[in-house]
Amino acid sequence: MTRTINRRAQCARFLPPRLRFRHCLALAIIVATPALADGWVDNVNGVTLDAQGKIIRFTGLTVTPDGKVGKLVQRGDKAPERPDWKLDGKGQTLLPGMIDAHGHVMELGFSALTLDLSDTTSLDQAKAKITAYAAAHPDRHWILGGGWNQEKWQLGRFPTAADLNGLAGDRPIWLSRVDGHAGWANTAAMSAAGVTATTKAPAGGRIESVAGKPTGVFVDAATALIAKAIPAPTSKDRDLAFAKAQDILLGFGITGIADMGTTLDDWNTYRRAGDTGRLAVRIYSYAFGIEPTLTIAAGEPTSWLYADHLRMVGVKFYADGALGSRGACLKKPYADKPGDSGLCFMDDAKMKNLMSRAAMDGFQVAIHAIGDRANDEVLTAIEDLAPTYKGDRRWRIEHAQIVDPVDLPRFGKNGIVASMQPVHQTSDRTMAEARLGAARLPGAYAWKSMLANGAHLAFGSDTPVESPNPFPGIAAAISREGADGQPFGGWQPQEIITREQALAAFTTGAAYAAFAEDRVGRLAPGFRADFILVDHDPLDGPPASVRATKVAETWIGGKRVFRK
């Protein structure tokens, strides 16, 4: 009530005299009513799922003063009485805010502030871009970036330090592979990190080398050998990176994101944003291993903070690496590298110990598993632990990318969430064929099989590995074709899912995966008013149109946080 009064006082003080009468009178009427009035979004092509997962269409909705959905309005319904504000949607499509079930918020921000090689299609192009970036940033002591993909370059080998030497004078260069599972250093970076021919790779890592001499590429755990030499970012740097990441997410209509691997520094960054009113996107945080939870929480997940904007829900572990860098742990060797079955990060006992440690404190467990052997191991661990850790646990398997078809039915048991990234399928398909051979493809990126077997499906982007734009994800899910329309009819098309299923995986499914389905993910009375206005209805038109969808406005908690 104080708020209304203050607003009336401000009204008289700050408005031009000619506007005072009408506007302040309106406020005076509001003061006489028992509460602030709702807002009203009208004239939209509204689409949401309901509690049963069915599509509801509507033409407007009201927003309560505390930022929740009041009610959905149909054309012809009685108009809301004296709304506090009104937005004319001009016939645009209104969707629930998109939720990214798997992303790396701080990495997105830092990568957006560093050199991005993800659009390079050849090594020469990359070298030119590095040279230009180094020249444009003479103040950077290290040239940092990422996004390179030797597969896309059709290089037929990893790049080398020699490819980088000379591009940035004597400054160290360190560039992450597109999947984050490998890094590429120049000689100056290796010198700064003290890496020599005698340096041994740590467990779970590999140093690419020729005749015992490091070539410049470090895989999985071995990336730490270089990374540790980079000056740590300050908290101010982190705040800047977070702001950048949030801007990008809001611009793509992402209103919530599961942050997969929150460090203590990341958490403090989100808290600073929340403390100072800069936290707009909702973050469902999964700690980077058990340690952050032991410091931040006390025997249970944190409470929902900042009006449902932040919560540490669970813990992220890694069972293996990634496919591109042959770090994914396979049952049989890679088709394109005989004798190498990838990197399994943990033995069975260690995995179960870590999962137990998280589960006993009520934390949700989210385990990265790419290869079929890693998925098998995680499924076995869940099956072994489920009788002890009863109740609604929602064990999450992140990526669940390459699954032995015999293991697919196991995803339907014990309430498992399959947290998958549809765009990976289109980006990876050629590489996956090379790594796996034809016989192992039927269980790859098997979204429809997951649903058919009763798994809870949630979709994300794995940003910054891929763009956090969810619409290419929906397009991939309903077509299994790339942005180029290839392969026509879809890759392993038996795994195509419906538009409703794809939309659900990016909204209600992703909310469910984070224990947030009681407050976000769909538009219904009492739910947070998180919605977006877009230029295309994803339930309609060809996949290419869905992929090209543009977000006009993003609203979170009843407030507009992005406008094109």
Next chain:
Amino acid sequence: MTRTINRRAQCARFLPPRLRFRHCLALAIIVATPALADGWVDNVNGVTLDAQGKIIRFTGLTVTPDGKVGKLVQRGDKAPERPDWKLDGKGQTLLPGMIDAHGHVMELGFSALTLDLSDTTSLDQAKAKITAYAAAHPDRHWILGGGWNQEKWQLGRFPTAADLNGLAGDRPIWLSRVDGHAGWANTAAMSAAGVTATTKAPAGGRIESVAGKPTGVFVDAATALIAKAIPAPTSKDRDLAFAKAQDILLGFGITGIADMGTTLDDWNTYRRAGDTGRLAVRIYSYAFGIEPTLTIAAGEPTSWLYADHLRMVGVKFYADGALGSRGACLKKPYADKPGDSGLCFMDDAKMKNLMSRAAMDGFQVAIHAIGDRANDEVLTAIEDLAPTYKGDRRWRIEHAQIVDPVDLPRFGKNGIVASMQPVHQTSDRTMAEARLGAARLPGAYAWKSMLANGAHLAFGSDTPVESPNPFPGIAAAISREGADGQPFGGWQPQEIITREQALAAFTTGAAYAAFAEDRVGRLAPGFRADFILVDHDPLDGPPASVRATKVAETWIGGKRVFRK
């Protein structure tokens, strides 16, 4: 406004029918008014300082719905109209909430949960208490506690491991000295920590030994040799300790406390309390060294959190140890230990580097300085840094205990805050005489000289070194006599200050010292409604009555948080 409506609905739902009519009608009237009404505390002997430091007396005050002081009411003033609630103070004295300018919140909690030897007057008594505690707590793997003081025991020596062996079976025992600057281990604790005759004391520490063999007492930095072997408390343990500390503080009328040395774990504990509505006392946090600020904050102090309940304001450093353990850094050797001048923790360059690092991020600097040489060093560092770090810096010297009289005028320059603990004077005086000799006493615990020289004086308890009860502190400040009335007329009585000055140092002075004087420390319109009801007026009666003051109620932010 939503709140009012909810309350009316609850009103009908939860009240017995016979009460519904009158009570809910009253609420209905409130709904018709433009805001929730104030509360009214009436019929009190109200005392506060005003902005000029003068005493104001009043008979009541109003509390706004958001927990601030509405106005002070004098007998005969028009009564507040239709207050939301009313409290009859029954003639009790109402004071601003007491602010402890120097305490250790988590240590207070942990010490209250562990063995307390502070009331023992002999080694035999202590041994009996340890034996009983060990028997009563068979589940504790380590017997932990503190509060011992060999001076009080008149032991003439430090205690030894041999004194402890056998009291708790084969369990390790580790007991802190009353000042926290030394610890006492049994043989099992030294074995668990791997301490042997060859163990060397770290810089800034000392291992008490006879013929090269550790006797069991570890001074200052050497305490870490044992402490590192103690299993770390969990976050749940910390939450429990915090709750205990807060209960103790509220019971003594402490509504705010400067936490002198907040670790990252401490900070997360306060945040958990704030996040879940369990943070009642206001905490002005000074980080334990620079590291926590680098993680928690981003180039500036945090914002005020939880409606002014928590803020990281500054950084705490240590220039020396304590007097009892002869760790205080003196200009000339100890009178009772020739050749030993104590422990100076930092050279001039290191001290200035640390202070600069904090000051450049806008953090307030608080430096522990007990001995006259340590105080001289800190004063010099401030004088050297003040021209660079301009503006309102409020450099704090914690304890400022033994000051060479020639250095006293320097406290009046550069806006220095002398953060002192009056009860230390009464507890330490015999020991101080022994350590220092008569010639060095005129600059010891020199409160009046601090004020006369223009320093900003703030008082605290150094809890858990002393009880956080502020009333013995006020009594000491106005009498320089102990609880036993000794020495009659006061020790170094020229340093006695007035009651108004003592009250100010525990309220407005302590608020000023934490950059909080614009919101707490006195009762005036717009200030947080932090106040206490006590059974004695500290501006009246003999010091013994002031010392015995009992707190009946403690209110913070307009809410009662303690009732006797």
